[in-house]
Amino acid sequence: MLKQIQIGFSAYRKASKFILKNKLSWFYLIPLFLNVLLFSATIYGTDFITEGITNWCLEYFGLEKGGEYYETVGVIIWWLFYVVIKLVSWIIFHFVSGGLILIILSPVLAYLSERTEKILKGNEYPFNLNLFIKDVARGAIIAARNTILQLIIMALIILLAFIPLVQVVTPFLLFIVAAYYYGFSFMDYTCERRRLTLKESVRFMRNNKGLTLANGSIFAGAIMIPWVGGLLAGFVAINSVVAATISVHEAEDKNLLK
Numbered sequence: 001m002l003k004q005i006q007i008g009f010s011a012y013r014k015a016s017k018f019i020l021k022n023k024l025s026w027f028y029l030i031p032l033f034l035n036v037l038l039f040s041a042t043i044y045g046t047d048f049i050t051e052g053i054t055n056w057c058l059e060y061f062g063l064e065k066g067g068e069y070y071e072t073v074g075v076i077i078w079w080l081f082y083v084v085i086k087l088v089s090w091i092i093f094h095f096v097s098g099g100l101i102l103i104i105l106s107p108v109l110a111y112l113s114e115r116t117e118k119i120l121k122g123n124e125y126p127f128n129l130n131l132f133i134k135d136v137a138r139g140a141i142i143a144a145r146n147t148i149l150q151l152i153i154m155a156l157i158i159l160l161a162f163i164p165l166v167q168v169v170t171p172f173l174l175f176i177v178a179a180y181y182y183g184f185s186f187m188d189y190t191c192e193r194r195r196l197t198l199k200e201s202v203r204f205m206r207n208n209k210g211l212t213l214a215n216g217s218i219f220a221g222a223i224m225i226p227w228v229g230g231l232l233a234g235f236v237a238i239n240s241v242v243a244a245t246i247s248v249h250e251a252e253d254k255n256l257l258k
Helices: 002-021 025-060 070-103 106-120 129-160 164-193 200-207 210-221 229-253
Strands: none
Touching: 002 070, 002 210, 002 229, 025 070, 025 106, 025 210, 025 229, 070 129, 070 164, 070 210, 070 229, 106 129, 106 164, 106 229, 129 164, 129 200, 164 200, 164 210, 164 229, 200 210, 210 229
16 A cells, blocks of 8 residues: 555656656646636626625615615625625535536546556557547546545534544544545546446555545645635646556556555
8 A cells, every 4th residue: 555655646746747748738728728717707606696686685675776775785785795605605616626627627637648548558549439428427427426425424524523532633534535536536537448337446446545545635635725726726637637547557567456
């Protein structure tokens, strides 16, 4: 397990060099575009929802447009709901951003993992649209499944945090859970090319926990950075899927896979 962890972490250093050497840096433009899109959608969505709630409240309280208190009350209500909606959306995004980004980027990550393996091993995978769609769908389903399981387990850990002794190790346990499920998602792209079923993939991850944890730890750490974690996640995901592909093949070459 320790050797797997070492290979998993060292693969991140190799991934950065691999991306630069093989002219794959253009993949970073995709999460950049995604960030701009999500940022714009968040601003527009917050303004739209806040405006709708404000108008409903003003009508509910019978305040006519242009009346004595219309503008004052309207501004107070608008800012109140604007701050609340912003805060709630940030909290939700903070907890689900990792899985959400992996779902959105699944076509990109599937293709990048395949390109990485082709450069590393020379393995050719002739393009088949139906098979590609199936692989992308599996990647999105795996990411969604892992996110749901991750949130359920995290919720249980947080509840157990009320026990004094458990409270001390709660942050560590939350990180371990996140790292495992993120690592699962990144490594599964290699598993799906080998036509492993979901059940077989789950068993593969459990048997190779060291590699899985190491592959997901950097992404999990990035997500947990306050305020900017969600913005960094897409860029880190590019490195993570390359690192996962490299590490699986390296562990396999050294007969460390179970």
